[in-house]
């Protein structure tokens with residue numbers, strides 16, 4: 001039987017006509033509201049978004065359509081020339097970008113009815129969309145730069161960029177370009193931040209002129225199926241398929257809950273050194289032939305740059321995690337793989353599904369400012385991304401996912417799969433609500449007066465401790481704090497705002513608020529770190545108290561309250577993951593339709609949803625059984 005890509009190719013002339021008609025009727029494409037040249041001057045982005053979603057499609061490559069897709073020569077309407085030979089296949093678009101920001105892609109899904117081929121146009125939304133003509137530099141500027149990902153990592157936060165998509169859709173092309181540009185800009189950005197910090201400290205530090213106060217180290221991990229290895233480990237050994245053999249690296253939580261695989265950690269001191277390291281690691285990345293792309297990447301590659309502020313040795317290190325995900329494959333693509341490769345594809349797809357649950361939960365949590373369980377322990381990939389998923393982490397974090405789709409109409413089914421994977425991450429910023437009711441144990445509810453009181457008490461405690469150490473009887477109130485608390489928390493500000501500052505920003509503020517020689521700058525730094533640590537701790541405790549309440553009553557909580565509209569997050573079952581991949585967008589569309597219809601007539605939507613899911617699963621089992629029978 002001809003595959004759907006072959007069928008699509010056979011009917012290309014008709015599909016192209018339908019597409020042209022649609023194209024003529026649609027509204028003109030909306031470009032970016034701010035041109036690239038003016039981006040630097042534009043107001044910075046809404047910093048409240050924790051998850052940013054972008055779509056990207058690439059141009060068709062030279063002769064790609066002709067080489068990759070073939071019509072069915074036996075079909076009665078096969079496109080033939082005068083000699084009866086099949087005509088070479090020409091490119092036909094499978095996706096159209098209709099708006100750049102907010103991003104909108106329309107996927108053109110071919111179908112077949114009794115009276116001939118049809119085309120359905122499905123719309124998907126994201127924060128940003130990049131069409132085939134957009135250069136890598138613009139993608140980098142509008143994603144990494146505009147969203148301040150480098151500053152976030154330099155300030156002790158965690159920034160994570162993920163490239164997702166079908167094999168051959170352009171993930172590596174995007175990710176490598178981002179890695180090289182990060183190498184180009186990171187050190188300049190750090191020097192600017194370092195100089196600012198030293199200015200606040202007003203010190204005679206030897207680095208005052210250069211701002212060189214950060215240390216950078218790099219690791220590069222590859223996760224292939226369940227097997228993690230170190231891409232920086234040199235090796236000459238290869239297996240039967242010619243793949244390099246590297247030591248297996250354990251991925252697990254240590255006693256204090258950190259996930260720190262034992263990888264080669266290389267210090268880098270300049271753009272050139274970072275660039276060289278990236279090139280070495282990339283050349284080590286394994287590839288293997290699949291049906292889609294002769295040199296496709298079968299693994300997730302995680303480049304982690306850790307940034308230490310040497311003047312704040314107790315503060316958390318910042319991290320930038322750049323992830324080139326393995327190609328998402330549908331069952332059809334992996335059926336020619338050997339057993340080992342099939343297993344890897346299954347594990348990769350499972351990890352991608354788990355990643356989806358985690359990103360979606362993170363996006364939902366940020367949008368609602370409440371607690372949502374993030375199942376990051378379920379998989380090695382998400383364990384490695386713990387810093388962005390662990391709600392107990394004190395570090396601010398941001399995740400960006402760039403979903404890539406092929407430009408060809410023959411790949412539209414894959415494309416809808418990819419777009420419906422990423423589109424649910426798009427969240428609307430939280431609706432403005434009234435202030436949270438006052439809770440003495442939750443700093444997020446404190447007003448300015450209460451915050452100043454608390455800060456004064458904390459700094460007084462420190463001052464009294466050091467006076468006691470020098471045998472001078474302290475009297476609260478008469479203690480010189482060495483800094484002006486109202487400068488740390490000026491009118492209009494409150495603990496909630498301070499809790500959103502990066503640790504170095506809070507320390508900078510305290511250094512600027514110094515108003516007497518009674519304290520050295522190092523003493524201020526130490527106290528500031530302790531006080532902001534205390535504040536973060538109280539906020540975290542307040543958040544986790546809410547979590548514990550939810551966890552305790554979990555049995556009575558409908559799943560949709562914590563995960564979204566439908567009970568999909570409990571899909572830990574491997575078979576369901578496989579079925580989701582097999583059906584692609586159809587899985588979500590069908591279930592969404594059932595839910596919508598049932599809700600509109602006041603039915604028991606949960607029951608109907610589960611029934612619909614069970615019947616999809618049955619269909620998948622039948623398909624699998626048929627495949628096994630055929631083999």
Ligand SMILES: Nc1ncnc2c1ncn2[C@@H]1O[C@H](COP(=O)(O)OP(=O)(O)OP(=O)(O)O)[C@@H](O)[C@H]1O
Pocket residue numbers: 057058059061132165166167168169170171172173174293295296297298326327328404
């Ligand atoms: N925006 C683009 N402009 C021009 N060429 C591109 C673009 N994106 C990708 N390509 C080209 O398309 C081909 C496939 O891209 P790439 O290897 O990045 O895909 P991939 O999604 O990483 O695939 P895999 O999962 O197999 O690694 C490459 O030859 C790449 O150079």
